[in-house]
Each structure stands twice: as C-alpha cells, then as structure tokens.
Amino acid sequence: LLLLLYTNAYGLYHMIIAFDELKTDYKNPIDQCNTLNPTVEKVKKIKRVKIAIKLVLPEYLIHFFFCVMFFCAAEWLTLSLNLPLLAYHVWRYMSRPVMSGPGLYDPTTIMNADILAFCQKEGWCKLAFYLLSFFYYLYGMIYVLVSS
Amino acid sequence: MSTAGFNSQNGTGTGQTYANGPSQNPVAPQQLPGVGYGMAHQPTYNPMQAKAPPPPAHPGLYPSGPYQPVTPVCSYQPGPPHTSYPAASGQSLLTRPLMGGPPSRTPPQSASPGPRVPAAHATPPPPAVSSSGYYTNPQHPMAPAWQYNAAPQPMGPPATISTPPRGPVAGHVNPASSSTGPPPSTAYSPAPPPPPHVSHNVTQPPGPGMSRSPQHGYTQPGTAPPPMTPMAPHAYQPNRAPYGPPPTGPPPPTMKPAPLPIGLPMATNATPPPPRADGVPPPQPGTPGLHLGHYPSLPPGYQNTGYQNASAPHNATSPMHPAMQHATQPYTQAPPPYQQPHGGPGPAQLSPSLAAMSLQSTTPEALRVVNLLQERNLLPPTPIPAPTPCLQQDLQKINCHPEVFRSTLTSIPQTQSLLNKAKMPLGLLLHPFKDLSQLPVVTSSTIVRCRSCRTYINPFVSFLDQRRWKCNLCFRVNDVPEEFMYNPVSRSYGEPHKRPEVQNATIEFIAPSEYMLRPPQPAVYLFILDVSHNAVETGYLTVFCQSLLDNINALPGDSRTKVGFITFDSTIHFYNLQEGLSQPQMLIVSDIEDIFLPTPDSLLVNLNECKELVQDLLKSLPTLFEKTMETQSALGSALQAAYKLLLPTGGRMSIFQTQLPNLGVGTLQSREDPNQRAAAKDVQHLSPATDFYKKLALDCSGQQVAVDLFLLSSQYCDLASLGCISRYSAGSVYYYPSYHHQHTPAQVECFQKDLKRYLTRKIGFEAVMRIRCTKGLSIHTFHGNFFVRSTDLLSLPNVNPDAGFAVQMSIEENLDDMQVVSFQAALLYTSSKGERRIRVHTLCLPVVNSLSDIFAGADVQAITGLLACMAVDRSATASLSDARDAMTNAAIDSLTSYRQSVLTIQQPGLLAPACLRLFPLFILALLKQKAFRTGTSTRLDDRLFAMCQLKYQPLVYAMLMIHPALYRVDDLSDEGALNISERTVPQPRVLQLSVEKLSREAAFLMDAGTVMYLWIGRNCHPNFLTQVLGVPSYATVPDNLYLLPELDTPESQRTRAFVGWLRDQRPFFPSLQVIRDESQLKPTFMQNMIEDRTESALSYYEFLLHLQQQISK
Secondary structure, three states, X not given: OHXXXXXXXXXXXXXXXXXXXXXXXXXXXXXXXXXXXXXHHHHHHHHHHHHHXXXXXXXXXXXXXXXXXXXXXXXXXXXXHHHHHHHHHHHHHHOOOOOOOOOOOOOOOOOOHHHHHHHHHHHHHHHHHHHHHHHHHHHHHHHHHHHO | OHHHHHHHHHHHHXXXXXXXXXXXXXXXXXXXXXXXXXXXXXXXXXXHHHHOOHHHHHHHHHHHHHHHHXXXXXXXXXXXXXXHHHHHHHHHHHHHHHHOOHHHHHHHHHHOHHHHHHHHHHOOXXXXXXXXXXXXXXXXXXXXXXXXXXXXXXXXXXXXXXXXXXHHHHHHHOOOOOOOOHXXXXXXXXXXXXXXXXXXXXXXXXXXXXXXXXXXXXXXXXXXXXXXXXXXXXXXXXXXXHHOHHHHOOOOOOOOOOHHHHXXXXXXXXXXXXXXXXXXXXXXXXXXHHHHHHHHHOOOOHHHHHHHHHHHHHHHHOOOXXXXXXXXXXXXXXXXXXXHHHHOHHHHOHHHHHHHHXXXXXXXXXXXXXXXXXXXOOOOOOOOOOOOOOOOHHHHHHOOOOOOEEEOEOOEEOOHHHHHHHOXXXXXXXXXXXXXXXXXXXXXXXXXXXXXXXXXXXXXXXEXXXXXXXXXXXXXXXEOOHHHHEEOOOOEEOOHHHOHHHHOOEEEEEOOHHHOOOOXXXXXXXXXXXXXXXXXXXXXXXXXXXXXXXXXXXXXXXXXXXXXXXEEOOOEXXXXXXXXXXXXXXXXXXXXXXXXXXXXXXXXXXXXXXXXXXXXXXXXXXXXXXXXXXXXXXXXXXXHHHHHHHOOXXXXXXXXXXXXXXXXXXXXXXXXXXXXXXXXXXXXXXXXXXXXXXXXXXXXXHOOEEEEEEEOXXXXXXXXXXXXXXXXXXXXXXXXXXXXOOOOHHHHHHHHHHHHHHHHOOOEEEEEEEEEEOOOEEEEEEEOXXXXXXXXXXXXXXXXXXXXXXXXXXXXXXXXXXXXXEEXXXXXXXXXXXXXXXXXXXXXXXXXXXXXXXXXXXXXXXXXXXXXXXXXXXXXXOOHHHHHHHHHHHHHHHHHHHHHHHOOOOOOOOEEEHHXXXXXXXXXXXXXXXXXXXXXXXXXXXXXXXXHXXXXXXXXXXXXXXXXXXXXXXXXXXXXXXXXXXXXXXXXXXXXXXXXXXXXXXXXXXXXXXXXXXXXXXXXXXXXXXXXXXXXXXXXXXXXXXXXXXXXXXXXXXXHHHHHHHHHOOOOOOEEEEXXXXXXXXXXXXXXXXXXXXXXOOOHHHHHHHHHHHHHO
C-alpha cells in the first residue's frame, strides 16, 4: 500500500516537472537550444503533454483504490480525509474539455498562462497532500505494528 | 437669473461660480442616478427633466447633429455653440485670436442656441427627462434631420447673439472648422452677459417649442419643447462637469511633451482652448454654484449635452490639436454660461492663461476629461487614428506601423499591480503578414541576433561602440559581426547603425539554410468539394470551377506547384490527373470507414505539367454531378483522405461544404433549436460537439497542412465544431449563409471576389511565429487561428495576409529602471517561390509609472479588439452572459479606476479621459454585435462566424464589424476629397449610428466591414435616384439592387469612387445592398444602429446611465 502511495507521489512529481518544463522551457532558450528547430521542440512538447495525460488516470485510479481500501478497513477518519480529493477528482474529470480519448489536458489550451499556472499549482498542492498522507499512513502502520 | 450668474462668472467670479457649480453637481448626481444625464446635475433639475426634459435634451443633441450634417465642423459646433455662448464672453476673449474660422459656424449654431436658450428658460420645468425616452423613439431619427434644417431658421434671431459665442467656441473647438473666432469675441463683448442667459434660455426656448422640436426631430413634436428646457439645465450641469475635468486635466499632464507641442500649434488656431485649460477650469467650479441657482430653473443638461456634443465633435474633428480640443471641450462642455465664465477668465487672463497653457501643455489631449453623459457627438468624423506612443521622436519615426503591430496601452505600466489598478487589458494586436507596399528585404549570410534570447537586431538596440550592441530585450551585450560593419545601402564601412536592419522596424530577411528543417516545400493546393445533392442545388461548383480556371495561372507558386481535387458525398472521389492520360480519371472509394488512397502518386500533380487535364476536370466537374441524388455527406472521411494525401508535403486544403456532415467519422448532429435563436438568456452550443476536427487539425498542423473552410449552407452546419479544423491549423473560415446561385446574387458576387482573392493572395507555408518581449513581460494568451506550440511560439502551417492575431500580456517582473520596452514578432515562413524568409516586426513602447499616463496612452480600438477576443474565449469556456458581463465590467472597472485614481476633482457625471471617450460606445456596440447579442434572433452559425471573425480579422476590419461607419452619400462633394490615382474620392464624415442621423430626404451608406448597406430615404432627392441609381423615382428602386449602375454623371462617379475606395481598402469584398424603407433587409440595417434602443438592448444613453450607476456604487 505504502509503495503504491509512493508511486503515486512519484508520478505526480513527474507531472509537475513536466508542467514546469512546459512553462519554463524555451522561455530562456539560452544558446543550448536552437530555437529554430521546430520539430525537435515540438516533439518534446507534445511528449510532455502526453506524459501528463498518461499520468493523470493512474493517479486517479490509485487514489480511488486507496479510498476503497480505507473503506473496507473501516478507517473512517482517513477515509474522510481523502474524500474531498476524491470528489475533486471526479468533478475535474467530469468537467474536462471535450475529447474522445481519456485525459484531462487539451494541447490547444494548455499553453494558456492561466491554465498552465493552475495545473502547476494543482500539482504542487496534491504533491503536498500525498506526502503528508504518506507519512501519516507510515505512522499509522508503525503504530499498529508496535501496539500489536 | 442665469445671466446674472454668468455675468458674475464672467467678471471674475466665474471661477467661484464654477466652484459652486461643481458642488451642486455632486448633489445632483446623487439624485440623478435614477434619471439619466439630467440626474447628474442638480436634483431639482432632475425632477423637471424627468418629466419631459429628456426628450428635450435629445433634441438639443440632435440639433447639434443636424448642424453637423451641414458641415462636419458645424455640426459639432452646434453643440459647442451653446456652450460657447455662455463661454462666449470668456472664450471669445480667448478664442478671438483663433476665431477667424468660427464665425461661419457660429451663425447656425448660434441660431440654434438662441432659440434653445429661451426655451430653456421657459422649459426648465421640463425636467428631466428621459434620455431613454429619446432613444426609445427609434423613429424620430428622421425628424432630426429635418430639425436640422429647421433649426437654422429659429436660430436666426438668437443667432446674432449666440453666434458670437459660437464663433469663439468654434474657434476653440476646431480650428479646423471654418467658423471664425473673431465674431464671437465681438459678439460676446456685447452679448456676454446676455449670451449666457441666452444660451440657457435659448436652449430651452427652442425647446419651447417648435424650434426645438423641429430641429430635434427625434424629440418629436410634443416632447421637444419640454425637453428643451430640461436640456438647458443639463447643459449647465454638463458644463460643470467639463469644467471639473479641465482642471484635472492639467494635473495629469504627464503626457505633455508630445501633446503639448501639438496642442499649442492647434491652440494657435484655437487659442481659446489654452485659456480654458488653465484658468477656465478653476473658474468653472465657482460658476457652477452660481449656475446652480439658475440651473434649477434650467432644464436638464441635454442642451448642454448637445453643446458639449457639438464641442466634442469639434474635438473629434480636430483630434490633431490636443490642446485645443482640451480647452475647447471644457469650454464647450461647460454650458454656455459656464463657458462664459471660462471665457471670462480666458479673456481676462488671456496672456496668463496662454502662459499657463504652455506650462500645462503637460495635460495631454488624451486625458482631457469628458463627461460622457453630456457630450453626445463624440464620434470623430474621420476614422480614428491609432494613438502615438509617447516616445522620443527619432524612435517614434521608425517604430512599427500601428496597422501591423499595435498595443492596447501605448504606455506600458511599470508593474503588474499598476496594470491591475488601471483595470485595462494589456495586449498586442498583430497583422504580421499584411500586404505591404514597401518592405525592405535583406539577404545576408548571417542574420544578426542576440546570442542569448535570439532577438533579431532591430532599430531599438543600442550600440555601445562600433563593435558591440546591447540587446533591447534581454540586455545582453553582443558583438557586431564583421559582415555587419559594411552597409550595402550606402556602401560604406563602419556604420552598423545605418544598416537597414537598424533603420526599419519592419524588415524581411531571406534565411540561409540553417533556418530550414527540410528543403522548402512546394506550394501544394488541394481542393475538397462537396458534390452532394444539396451542394449541386446551390450551384457553387460552377462559380468555383470558373474562378479557378480564371485564376489558375495566378496561383502563387513556382514550377513545383501541385494541385489535387477530391469530391465527396457519401463516397469519396479522387481524380487521377497523371500526365499522359487523355482525360481525368475518377476513382471512387466507398469504404469510408477505412479510407485509403487508390493511387497515392497521381492524385496530386504538378500544375504546370498537367494544366490541361486540370482544366478539363474543372470544365466537366459542374456537369458531372448535375443529376446526383446523394444527400449524405462524409466530410470526416474526405478530410482524412486529404490529410493522407498531403502528409508528405504539407500545403493547403480548401474545403467547400454545404451541409452538416452526417456520415462516417466526424458526424455532427443539429444542435440548434430555432426557437431559442432569440433567447434572452444563455446561448448553448458555442463550443465544439466533438474533438474529431480539433484532433485532425492538430495532426494537420504537425504536418504543415492548413485547412480553409468555405461554408455555403442554408441550414445549421455546426460551425462551432467544423470551425476547429481551421482554427487549430491556421486556416481561415468563409461563410455564405443561404448561398444560392439564383436567389442570392449578392452572395454569389461576394463568393466570386473572395475566391479570387483567396486563390491569388500571397501565402506562406510551414510558418512559425515567435513573439519576444523585453524581460519582465510575458505572454499570457494568444488569440487567432493557430496552434500554440510553446509559451511564445505559434505554429502556422499556412500564413495568409488577411490573418490577424491578438496576444494578452502580463507583467511578471517590475520594469523598474526601464524607459522603454520592446516587442518583436518574427514570422519564419516559406514563400510560394520556395524561399525561406523571416519577417520581423519590432515595436517599442515607453514605460510609465503613473496611472494617468497609462490612461493617456490607452488605445480604445485596440482595447475593444482585445476585449472582443477575450469575450469570444469566455463565451466558449463559460457562457455568453458571462462574456457580456465581462465586457460591461471592463468598461465599468476602467472608468471607475480612472475616476478614483486619476481625477483629482470629483465631479458628477460619467467621466472618461478623452482617449477612452468611445470606450462605452464600443462596448455597447460589442454587446449588440451579432456575436454577443441576446434577445435578437441570431442563427447559431451566424453568431459563431462573427466570433471567428472577431478573433481572426485584423483590427481595422474587426472594428468595422463592431462599429460600422455611416456616411451620408446623397450630397457627396469634392470638398476635402482624396485624390487617388486620378480618381477623386469624396470623404463624407462618419455619422453616429443613430436613427436620428437618418433623414428621409437623404441616402446613407453603412459600411459594416463585410457588407455595405445603401439606405434610401423615402423622400430621397430625385436627383440622387436618377443620377446615381438610375431610377426615376423612389418607388421604382428595385428590391434586390446590389450594384451601382455605371452612369456618366458626377454624382454617380463620386458615389462609385467612394464605394470603390472603401472596398479597395480591404482584402475581402463587401457586398453592397440597397435598402428601401419597405425592404426586408431594413431590420438588419436598423440593428446596426447601435446607439438606439431596441426591444432587447439598451440605448447608448441608457447604457451610460447603467455604467454611471455601477461606477458610483
């Protein structure tokens, strides 16, 4: 379980990195990168968006799985802590842009400064939440082990 | 009473009186809120006004209008005259010098004022009135015109008196106006005291009666008289307001440098203005108080408004002379009485005031305070020029042309917080690939760029010495390459700053091979034609084939140019045009689920080698499908096939579609409910129904394929979904609603001309555009048709000369220590000749740190254009009502901010800086634009097409869509005409979009960008009908006339020259529709009368009141 959570946090971290790259990359394309090389740039960019898209669903699924596990274990407190995020995920996915495949992010709007900033902020917040819960679960697990 | 007040004002106390006035005003505003303009003024007035005043007020305004017709200047003057009258004494003194011209005007104006004034006295009771009332009567318009005529007569008597004042006013206002200033001075000397009274009285008197009603036409008989009186009060109030502003104006002066110089020159003409600016303002405040007493009796401010309006027009007319205008406006604005005070001070202090002027010159014209509630004729008679950034002259001279590169704020705020405080959007509007008559092209093996940020060297870099230059975007110091030391133009060595790159803000480089990822692609054109039953019915195929046949040699390209054709209904038809075939071979693919190319190599053929086959095909195509009964349309599959065909090369595909795709992939359903077209509430289905077209567009974009969409449909086609195919692939959308080859000849002509332009215009392939800006600024959002590939990079598979872009900017770091910032747009493309080229535009703008400077640099057209783009986005992501609210709030916020942060003296009324005086009007126009209107029946596709155009059109054309230009064309004269290539093009003035400006005896041309309407009044002069339209009488004007007959009469030549000139200015072809009063198109024409009230929308005046209410909250 812990491992899963860790994976999740790790995945999210990558997502943040991806967004950060999206934002900062090419803004200061210091000598290293020939800005006139659109293909390379483009491939990279689209890859990043795809990474982000690919990471979203697993993250949601893992989180959902956690919630189910807490429910089964009757860990009501922990579950209640996680429910808001679950609700947020559901809402977020319901209000995603029109698209035929799975995914949250629309490549045509992701470069909009507002949306990019929002996605980044969202990523950081969730990362913090996952880390805190990770330590909380760890503490809970050790506590259980010790007390039993 | 009033006279006494005036006198006192004039004498010395004017200042004091003004002061009083202001105080009063405040009170009035409070009460007024409910009412309208009148409200702003004193409460007492309001009551009065409320009753009947409003109408009068309008009349007042109208009168001014009527005058205007006579002469642009005059018209303005009419309004001003009134004000001027009062001011006359003071103004006259001031203005006298200038006045030379004014006299002429003065008579008419004065005349009107005279009558009015009396009325005012009498009418004061008419209270308030309802501005709305005026508006409400949409029909009155006609009347106004009459009134104009009538007005002069009434004026006669008063005129003598009033004239003098006007003269002065005129002088102030527009030097340009012919009226002579001198008269005023004289006049007022005698009349000074009286004039004021007179003016007041006059304004009202006219109302009393007849004079007004006639003049005002719109006021209409009954209302007119009462209104007049109300008006008078208003006038006074307005005056106050104006006064207030003037004072404030001086403080702001930041702009001064540039404006002042200008102003001064102008001033010479209008010397009076300066006085106003300086001394007048203070006096005014005082006067108000005095007036107050009078005012109460006086009617609402309408008259004043009228005056003001008049003055405003002057300003408008004489935009050039900022100083003048400032001065004049205040004066003009101030009701006559007030003006007198002003004038009084002016005369008395002439020399001092002048001195002050020079000092104050600091107050830029752009910051002159305008009370929108009182000034009606704000619209300048000529197209509005872009404001000039406040830069050093040498920089200004080489700055990028505003039609190519324009900023919403010509002075960039130093910090984001300052920008937030100003509540105005910061952004750029670009037209990067515009057809330019002069474009320096540089061929050089090394293109000099900053090593750090890759900025192209431009005129705004600084040379530290002969060998080093400092980038103006990232401030890195770079070396000047050896090659750059040699100047090919002057053939001299060692003068890098004289190179063309450093002398031109717009320049084109021919790029060396480092700028290519692959060999430049050939020009490839693929045409995808709908040949279903529906399409054949419209008859577009014939027109298309004929156009292409005619222009086949004019297609941009070189020896490698390729063309291909695909037709589709429920199956996809390919055409094998391979060299050697005796005739084109049609290949039908009916497996639309899994599309494939039957013979990949021979579908796209070299145009030069296979021209005959192509021509054969074009000749046989229209007959080939004549009898088809296939009604289905498999557009999605056809697009996939086309994409596969263009995959290896990139290029352009042009889709001609006439119905909703209803077979195979990309199928769309009809989402429009015709009963909801006029819904006052939210409009649904503004966003795409499927992402099929978007994904395909992104694929196309990746392969350098652009998709242009021609939609010729009489039914709903879901442009929201279909449009995505063009939007993300940098294509363009053309829409011909209800196209039919017999029933809509105007559409056919339009389609033909558009096609010709489309086929022959310049084109750039595999393009990217990067917008760089000085460190600290960043790009927030892009608007237009493209795919955003990076935060500052747009991917444009094709770029065409008719595409505009907009960019929202934000300030990420404080621009402390910077005097100027620069923006550079670099467009890298492959020309149709296979050359890789880079077109670079650089814009340099000053940085300021005070709110007043920011307001002074606001570009109202650019702001409107950017807001329209933002509103289109908002309608798609949120809702239409959200977008509408956002636009209204934009106006409220910026005016509130101006009032709270820039104005030092709080006054009643709706105050705006002169540069933003048209802002509420444009916002209202946007709200009534097809794209955003509610309550009026609008087809979803029409709405979406309007939205596309707002985002995609360059600003000049978008502005015409938003706020059409109205001209009176039955009395075109060669006066002030332009001479273009031996043709004389008359230049009638632009009229306000209000029915009041129409006249049954005249003909009007409305230029709405993509369409022009020629409206013929019922009693239109027979001369115009016979000489221009070639018909004997009004009744015989055909209903579907869309061409002006080529008659050999001077009237016809003038009219055709004018219409032709308007058409030549834009790349697309606006169709011309002649409209009679009974015509079915009349509602369409009337919907463009945005200043009038409609069933579902506010009139301009009501909208201003709404703004005022919100602002005073």
